[in-house]
Amino acid sequence: MRWLIGAGLVIAMLAFGIGVYHAAGYLKGERPSVHRPTQVTAPPLPGTMYLVQSGAIYRFQHGSFTQVTADDGWMQPAPASGGNQLVAVRREANYSDLYLLSTTGRVMSQLTHNSVPGPAVENNHWSFYPRFSADGSTLFYDYDPKDPYNPYRVDFAIFASPSSPSSRSSSQWTDPNQYTGGDVYPVPLRDGGILYAKYSIDDASQVHAQVWVQKRARSAGQALTTPELGCGQPALSADEKLIAMICTKGSNQSAELDVATFDPATLTMGSPATLVSGQLVTAPVFSPDGKTIAYLAPSSPGGNFQLWTVTSTGPASVRSITSDLGLDSTSAPVWLGG
Numbered sequence: 001m002r003w004l005i006g007a008g009l010v011i012a013m014l015a016f017g018i019g020v021y022h023a024a025g026y027l028k029g030e031r032p033s034v035h036r037p038t039q040v041t042a043p044p045l046p047g048t049m050y051l052v053q054s055g056a057i058y059r060f061q062h063g064s065f066t067q068v069t070a071d072d073g074w075m076q077p078a079p080a081s082g083g084n085q086l087v088a089v090r091r092e093a094n095y096s097d098l099y100l101l102s103t104t105g106r107v108m109s110q111l112t113h114n115s116v117p118g119p120a121v122e123n124n125h126w127s128f129y130p131r132f133s134a135d136g137s138t139l140f141y142d143y144d145p146k147d148p149y150n151p152y153r154v155d156f157a158i159f160a161s162p163s164s165p166s167s168r169s170s171s172q173w174t175d176p177n178q179y180t181g182g183d184v185y186p187v188p189l190r191d192g193g194i195l196y197a198k199y200s201i202d203d204a205s206q207v208h209a210q211v212w213v214q215k216r217a218r219s220a221g222q223a224l225t226t227p228e229l230g231c232g233q234p235a236l237s238a239d240e241k242l243i244a245m246i247c248t249k250g251s252n253q254s255a256e257l258d259v260a261t262f263d264p265a266t267l268t269m270g271s272p273a274t275l276v277s278g279q280l281v282t283a284p285v286f287s288p289d290g291k292t293i294a295y296l297a298p299s300s301p302g303g304n305f306q307l308w309t310v311t312s313t314g315p316a317s318v319r320s321i322t323s324d325l326g327l328d329s330t331s332a333p334v335w336l337g338g
Contacts, residue, residue, distance in 0.1 A: 034304055034326040037065035042307070042321050047288055047338060050077050050086065051307065052331035057088060057105065060307075068105040075331045077101075080132050080163075083336040087111070087130045087139065095124035098141060111139065111161070122151040132163060133188040139163050140186040140194060145172065156182030158196055160217065173217045174198070180207060187236050189264055191215070195243070197232035198223070211245055213267050224269040231258065231272075233283065235332070237290035240264045242312060244284040244293050247272065257281045257295055259312055275316040276308075283332035286312065294321075294333045305329045 037051070037058045044063035051058050056071040069088075077088040085108065086101045098111040114125035123146070130141040142156040155178055161170040173194065176182035180199035187195040198212040198221075209232035214221030225231040230248035237243075243262045248255045256277045261270035279297040282305070286293055293312050296305040304326035311317045 033324045035324050036067075037322075037325055038067055040065070040322065040324060043319070045287075045294075045309065045321065045335075048083075048336045049294070050334040050336075052077065052328040053326055054328075055091075057086070057101075059103070068103070069101070070105075075328055076129055077331065077334050078131050079334055079336055081136055083338070086334070087132065089128055089130065094121040096126050096128060098127050098130050098139070112141075126154065126156075128156070129185050131186050131188055133192070134190045137163055138188070140173070140188055142182070142184050142186070143170075144182075153179070154182070155180060156184055158183050158186045158194065171217055174214065174221070175218065177201065183212070185233055187234050189213075189236075190240060191264060193267070195224075195234045195236060197234065200227065202227065209248070211243070211269075215267070222267065224267075225272070229272070233332070235284045235286055235293070236262070237286045237312070238288060239290060242286070242290060243269060244275075244286065244312070245272070246282055246284065253280070254278055255281050257284055257293065257310065259293070275310045275312070276318060281308075282329050285333050285335050287335055288337035294335055296327055296329050296333070299323055307333065 037053055041063050049060040051060060052075050054071050055073045057068040057074050057077050059066045059068050073091045075089045075091055077086045080087045088099055088101055089096050090099055095114045097114050100108040100111060102108055112127045114127055116123040126144050128142040130139055132139055139161050140158060143159040144154045145157055147153045155176045157172050157176050158174040159170050160173055174183040177200050180201055183196050183198050185197045193215040195213050198210050200208050208227035209230050210227055211224045211231050211234045212221050213224055230250060231245045233246040235244040242259055244259050246255050247258050257275045258272035259275055260272040281295050281297045284293050284295045291312055292309050294309050297308055299306050306323060306325060307321040309319045309321060
C-alpha cells in the first residue's frame with residue numbers, strides 16, 4: 001500500500017511539474033501560434049499583395065489570403081507583364097530555377113534549367129531574386145558563375161536575359177568581390193541601369209553591404225552608401241524618386257529601415273532617414289503610389305516574420321498587419337495596384 005501511495009505521489013508531482021512547465025512557457029510566449037495565411041484575416045491594404053510562407057505563394061486582397069501555389073519550394077515572386085503574371089524561384093535541394101507563373105499559380109514556362117545531369121551536384125546552379133525591367137523586355141536575376149578551380153565557391157553575379165521563354169542567351173552584368181556571397185537584389189531602372197546590393201571584405205575581414213548603382217553591363221558602377229552603414233535590399237518607388245533599404249550599421253541582432261531621395265538622372269541619393277529601428281526588419285517594398293512601405297519583421301525577439309507597413313514620408317506611422325503567420329523573410333512582398 002505504501003508503495004502504491006508513493007508511486008501515486010510521484011505521478012502527481014510529475015504531472016504537476018509538466019503542467020507548470022507548459023503554463024510558464026505559454027505565459028512567456030514560448031509557444032508562438034503560426035497559422036496558414038488562409039486561416040486568418042488582416043487589415044485590408046489597397047491593391048493586391050503576394051507573399052510567401054512555407055514554400056507557397058499567397059495573394060492578399062481585401063484583408064483575405066488566397067493560396068496561389070502548392071507548398072512546393074516557391075519563393076521570391078516578382079511582377080511580370082504589367083502584373084498579369086509572376087516570375088518566381090522554385091528551390092530544390094541543390095539548385096533553383098526561375099518560372100513564369102499566372103497569377104493563379106499555373107506554370108506558364110520554365111525560364112532557367114540549372115540542374116546539370118550526372119552525380120556531380122556541385123555543377124548545378126542557383127538563380128534567385130528575379131526582376132523584370134520596366135518595359136518587360138529583360139529579366140535580371142542572381143546566378144552563380146562557376147569558379148573553374150573551386151566549384152563549391154558561390155559568389156552571385158547579376159545576369160540579364162531576354163524575357164522571351166525561347167531565348168537561352170544571357171549576359172553577366174556585375175563582377176562580385178570573391179568570397180563575399182556576391183552581388184544580390186537587382187532593381188532595374190527605367191533607363192536600363194540597375195540598383196543592387198554589393199558586398200565587400202575589409203582588411204579586418206569584416207563583410208560590408210552597400211547599395212550600388214550601375215548603368216551598363218560590366219561597368220564599374222558606383223556606391224550610393226558607405227560600407228559602415230551596411231545597407232542592402234534596395235527597393236525603389238514607382239516614380240524612382242525614393243529608395244528604401246535595410247541598414248545594419250554593424251549589428252547582427254537588429255536593422256533599420258531607411259529611406260532616401262534618389263535622382264535617376266544623376267544617379268545620386270540623398271541622406272537616408274530612419275523609418276523603423278529596433279527590429280529585425282527585412283524585405284521592403286513600396287506601395288504602388290509610393291506613400292507606404294511594406295516590410296517583414298518579427299513581432300517579438302525570436303518570433304516569426306510578420307507583415308508591417310510604414311509611411312514613406314513625414315512622421316513614420318508603423319502599422320502591424322499580421323501577428324500569427326511565419327512569412328518567408330527572404331521573399332519581399334509584391335505590391336500591385338488594382
